[in-house]
Amino acid sequence: MEQTFMKEKKILPLVLSMSLPMVISMAVNSLYNIVDSYFVAKLSEDAMTALALVFPIQNMINAIAIGFAIGINASAAYFLGAGDQVNADKSASQGWFLNIVHGITLTVLCIAIMPSFLRMFSSDETVIGMALSYSNRAFLFSTVIALTLVYEKLFQAVGKMKVSMFCMMCGFIANIILDPLMIFGIGFFPAMGIAGAAYATGIGQMLTLAAYLVFCKTDPIPIKIKRRYLKPEKNVAMKLYSVGISATLSLALPSLLISVLNGILASFSETYVLVLGVYYKLQTFIYLTANGIIQGIRPLMGYNYGAGEKERVRKIFGTTLTLTMCVMCVGTILSWLIPAELIGLFTSNTETIRIGVDALHIISLGFIVSAVSVTCSGALEGLGKGTPSLYISLLRYAALIIPAAYLLSRFLGADGVWYAFCLTELVSAGLSYLIYRKQEAM
Secondary structure, X not given: OOOOHHHHOOHXXXXXXXXXXXXXXHHHHHHHHHHHHHHHHOOOHHHHHHHHHHHHHHHHHHHHHHHHHHHHHHHHHHHHHOOOHHHHHHHHHHHHHHHXXXXXXXXXXXXXXXXXXXXXXXXXXXXXXXXXHHXXXXXXXXXXXXXXXXXXXXXXXXXXXXXXXXXXHHHHHHHHHHHHHHHHOOXXXXXXXXXXXXXXXXXXXXXXXXXXXXXXXXXXXXXXOOHHHOOOOHHHHHHHHHHHHHHHHHHHHHHHHHHHHHHHHHOOOHHHHHHHHHHHHHHHHHHHHHHHHHHHHHHHHHHHHHOOOHHHHHHHHHHHHHHHHHHHHHHHXXXXXXXXXXXXXXXXXXXXXXXXXXXXXXXXXXXXXXXXXXXXXXXXXXXXXXXXXXXXXXXXXXXXXXXXXXXXXXXXXXXXXXXXXXXXXXXXHHHHHHHHHHHHOO
């Protein structure tokens, strides 16, 4: 398969052809959590709170698997652009092996720490029991997730975005069918409650992996996972981890943020913790749609950067920024037109909905400007500049928002946490653009 279309095709059609399948894929991926939450919410608010408490660790597992896979994607795309097939294959092979190690390690560690982690945020044994019932099963599929993401990023690195879209759709369709069957016990399925949601998601992830393996046999890609390249080599591993660690930390930082904000909000009421959990389910759908565009342009940035096409890199960045701002504009409009309906997907409690509507109104004020930070961070990862990308994530998820949330909550109560979101996005956007322009010029 010839990859030169990445540096020859017109920019807007190229970005759209690479990004639209990924927008659909990322939207589908975000629906995993939303579908689980929708059906779990039918059990009780305690069950929904349990999911909200598990989310930070679940997000961390995904962040590590996705982040390292992004390192594989960036490295493979760069070497393809530079015409170095051997190092492209080494990146794929060693990345495949190392992400399996990550998955196994995460399974053991996360199941071990969950009881202590949950008791940091709740003393309700019913909620803790539900959370453990879900997490102990969901975390068993960590290695499956890690492997799936390796194949996803390899197919993306060579421009086969439609394959990723199809494989993710297989898993999601299975999940949405199995959720009600396994949660409520329909047909020959036993009623497993919140544990059924974990199993349904895991089975969906296994089907996605199976679909990728089928495509590897029937429609091979030019990057190969080869046994002789499996042993990690220092120079290859360093290139994988230089982007992978930064991308992982960028994706894991929201877990830290949610945990800190849960601690702040819990001092007011557990209802606010639930609202934050519901908001993250909703914003995941919005931001992952924008990130679908970023997924599409990462290999384009890496390939053209490796090929020395710096003018095309600049044009791809500008086009991507425009598209991500349009996505975030849609998110803002929905947050103001139908906020009660969105929050009402996860709870029927009128007080929770009222608080959730206020939160969504305030936080959404920063959606559009946040497109600058999202685009700059993703573009830097595509260029293989993981550390500057991490700086942007640190600004958005730690350095600015945590102190702002704490201080504003002292004066404005729980609403101060919501205002901290939009204030942080405004400041981060300006700093992110400066960081990107400095790195682009180097």
